[in-house]
Amino acid sequence: MTQPFDFDQIVDRHGSDSLKWGIYPPEILPMWVADMDFTSPPEVLTALHQRIDHGVFGYALATQKVTDSVVNWLQQRYDWTIDPQWLVWLPGLVPALHAACLSYTEADQEVVTFSPVYPPFLSAPKTCQRPHRDIPLTRDHGRYTFDLQRFDDQLTDKSRLLLLCHPHNPVGRAFEKQELTALAEQCIKHNLIICSDEIHCDLVLNHTRHIPFACLSEEIAQRTVTLMSAAKTFNIAGLNCGFAIIPNPTLRRQFNHAAQGMIPHPNALGYTATQAAFTQAEPWRQALLEYLRGNRDYLLKEINQRLPMLTMEPVEATYLAWINVSALEDYRPAFFEQAGLGFSAGEPFGDNRFMRLNFGCPRSTLEEAMLRLEQAISPR
Ligand SMILES: Cc1ncc(COP(=O)(O)O)c(C=O)c1O
Structure with a gap:
């Protein structure tokens, strides 16, 4: 039986010690460094609580x-x-x-x-x-x-x-x-x-x-x-x-x-x-993979249908999408940041025509990101 894990739940990471969220002002949605916005598996949390309770x-x-x-x-x-x-x-x-x-x-x-x-x-x-x-x-x-x-x-x-x-x-x-x-x-x-x-x-x-x-x-x-x-x-x-x-x-x-x-x-x-x-935590991992597949497929559909000036590589593994943004007039990281989006710039990876988007997040976060992206780059 599949366990009911809730990957849709938004966990507010503002004001926590999160590197991903902490380097940006609140109006920017961070989708860069490779960690996810989900809580860890419940079994991991229980084990950590027990270890903390030991106190030494x-x-x-x-x-x-x-x-x-x-x-x-x-x-x-x-x-x-x-x-x-x-x-x-x-x-x-x-x-x-x-x-x-x-x-x-x-x-x-x-x-x-x-x-x-x-x-x-x-x-x-x-x-x-x-x-x-x-x-x-x-x-x-x-x-x-x-x-x-x-x-x-x-x-x-x-x-x-x-x-x-x-x-x-x-x-x-x-x-x-x-x-x-x-x-x-x-x-x-x-x-x-x-x-x-x-x-x-x-x-x-x-x-x-x-x-x-x-x-x-x-x-x-x-x-x-x-x-x-x-x-x-x-x-x-x-x-x-x-x-x-x-x-x-x-x-x-x-x-x-x-x-x-x-x-x-x-x-x-x-x-x-x-x-x-x-x-x-294997049942949690299986549920996570299913959720990430859904995010990946959603992202691919959005890019193909709503944002065809971008091209996305097939994501066979990871929760990271490698997206070619070079057809845009402006694809500097600052352009996306002005649109409220904190992506990883492609340049440190060795190709500045791309940006990397982390989709290890609730679907609603991804939807918000797609909306912002569309508003920023679609001709009005
Ligand atoms: C391929 C690869 N290796 C290593 C790391 C980081 O590993 P660690 O945090 O254990 O140094 C990452 C993080 O994104 C990664 O993608």
């Missing part, structure tokens, strides 16, 4: 229970059997992207990315003072995919680490097995280590199954660091808890060495929430 918040460690919750989740969801020893707990995945750059490349070795992509992928190599080679995604039948010919042509013996976003933020692709396998072959050919950020893997909206990159073969598992977290799916990003899965002991040791003293332990409440989410 000293340094935390990953208990057997939270470790088991991850192991079982990966087994059930992805048929991926992991050894608990492969787990490295993290307070966030962005620090892990940086630790990967530092651990797996020498100063003259290249970090490779596919753009457009979540901005820290593009900034991490620079921050870590590593050369960066970007291979733009290409189009196949109207969908973004890897340009493996260009990848093969442009990589050199200095290319060492691929930062892969899978599923992909912002283009919304849930990559298919044959695309992943072809990419994996290239990674082996060029002797790359892969850091596969799979934070959105539990948010696949089309009815396909996510394939962790490390599951493609044993050879790939041995050269892949997978980053995951319950943060996006269960809306607990502010609780700072995620993990890396690193089957290869040498890669694990190198990663831990780079993280030592730099990357703190996860938050105690983050462990609690992660465990409750992975063990009790």
Whole structure:
């Protein structure tokens, strides 16, 4: 039986500690940073209340229970059997992207990315003072995919680490097995280590199954660091808890060495929430996916019918829409802000012709956003 979860309910985040809402004045509807305007699953809230009632918040460690919750989740969801020893707990995945750059490349070795992509992928190599080679995604039948010919042509013996976003933020692709396998072959050919950020893997909206990159073969598992977290799916990003899965002991040791003293332990409440989410909140997740599919379909229809000067990429995963706004006379972020809309500008992702819209919100919020957008851009 489906549980009655109310994703239509408006939770007022004004005046809370919300980054998404806090940077704008009240007249702007924020639809940028990737968290959702929904309360977390009731089971997660109950577990957090119990943990708070305990009253002592000293340094935390990953208990057997939270470790088991991850192991079982990966087994059930992805048929991926992991050894608990492969787990490295993290307070966030962005620090892990940086630790990967530092651990797996020498100063003259290249970090490779596919753009457009979540901005820290593009900034991490620079921050870590590593050369960066970007291979733009290409189009196949109207969908973004890897340009493996260009990848093969442009990589050199200095290319060492691929930062892969899978599923992909912002283009919304849930990559298919044959695309992943072809990419994996290239990674082996060029002797790359892969850091596969799979934070959105539990948010696949089309009815396909996510394939962790490390599951493609044993050879790939041995050269892949997978980053995951319950943060996006269960809306607990502010609780700072995620993990890396690193089957290869040498890669694990190198990663831990780079993280030592730099990357703190996860938050105690983050462990609690992660465990409750992975063990009790699957019905909530299923209901969420259904709601997000409805939001995505509504958005697509609105854009096709009411706002045909915009084009939206097919969203196969995530709650983020990547929208081409370049047909508008003015598509600077300030233009949308004047219309009362706080979108993510495309430029930091590597393509300023687009903007990213976060539809992880009640339908009525999305409807209001479409109204404002129409009023701002339709000829009067
Ligand atoms: C692909 C990707 N990786 C990482 C993050 C952020 O992860 P964290 O908050 O764990 O650092 C995001 C957030 O939007 C993301 O989209």
